[in-house]
Amino acid sequence: xxxxxxNPLFLSxxxxxxxxxxxxxxxxSDRLYWYRQDPxxxxxxxxxxxxxxxxxxxxxxxxxLDTKAxxxxxxxxxxxxxLSATYFCAVVQLAGTASKLTFGTGTRLQVTL
Amino acid sequence: xxxxxxSPKYLFRKEGQxxxxxxxxxxxHDAMYWYRQDPxxxxxxxxxxxxVNDFQKGDIAEGxxxxxxxxxxxxxxxxxxQKNPTAFYLCATRQVGTDTQYFGPGTRLTVL
Numbered sequence: 001x002x003x004x005x006x007n008p009l010f011l012s013x014x015x016x017x018x019x020x021x022x023x024x025x026x027x028x029s030d031r032l033y034w035y036r037q038d039p040x041x042x043x044x045x046x047x048x049x050x051x052x053x054x055x056x057x058x059x060x061x062x063x064x065l066d067t068k069a070x071x072x073x074x075x076x077x078x079x080x081x082x083l084s085a086t087y088f089c090a091v092v093q094l095a096g097t098a099s100k101l102t103f104g105t106g107t108r109l110q111v112t113l
Numbered sequence: 114x115x116x117x118x119x120s121p122k123y124l125f126r127k128e129g130q131x132x133x134x135x136x137x138x139x140x141x142h143d144a145m146y147w148y149r150q151d152p153x154x155x156x157x158x159x160x161x162x163x164x165v166n167d168f169q170k171g172d173i174a175e176g177x178x179x180x181x182x183x184x185x186x187x188x189x190x191x192x193x194x195q196k197n198p199t200a201f202y203l204c205a206t207r208q209v210g211t212d213t214q215y216f217g218p219g220t221r222l223t224v225l
Contacts, residue, residue, distance in 0.1 A: 043216045103155035
């Protein structure tokens, strides 16, 4: 059974500083997603990482994937208040022709002045 | 969301009642999914469907049922057998051949 773990579960960030969220998973997969969720809202896709060594950047967020270590990181550069939200990683599992996502428990980010 | 609608946004149910949550999409996507989210937790897969008239159980299917009579629609029924149905329910769609899932706005179900 695939397990996906994120840490930390909660991160209080100071504006302007850098932070990293980690996503570990237990079985082989070479595709991983990062989503953002604002309180009471749905999920917004941030990044899709499709191969070992993949790196994607958008604004102050950068995601990377190491499939050999079964690890993805989401790096935040110079945090700003707008980044306060919960971030989920999700690992792709294939079952025949079906594609399923297994989600981590999420990391709640709170940016303070 | 955008192309995926879920209704109602909020739903209240008495214990022992069945209730059906709606999910409709106009993205022409083949696959549809239902997830449950509890406070402070990630999403767990309830049911998914790759094609009309076919669906499979996810990780937490007990107490739920679905149908897929049309490509655009994938309603979820929460039955009285579901012991703790209070949660946020999210529907998602995916085009076959890709992995990306697009999420609807969600329905928050509360059992009184």
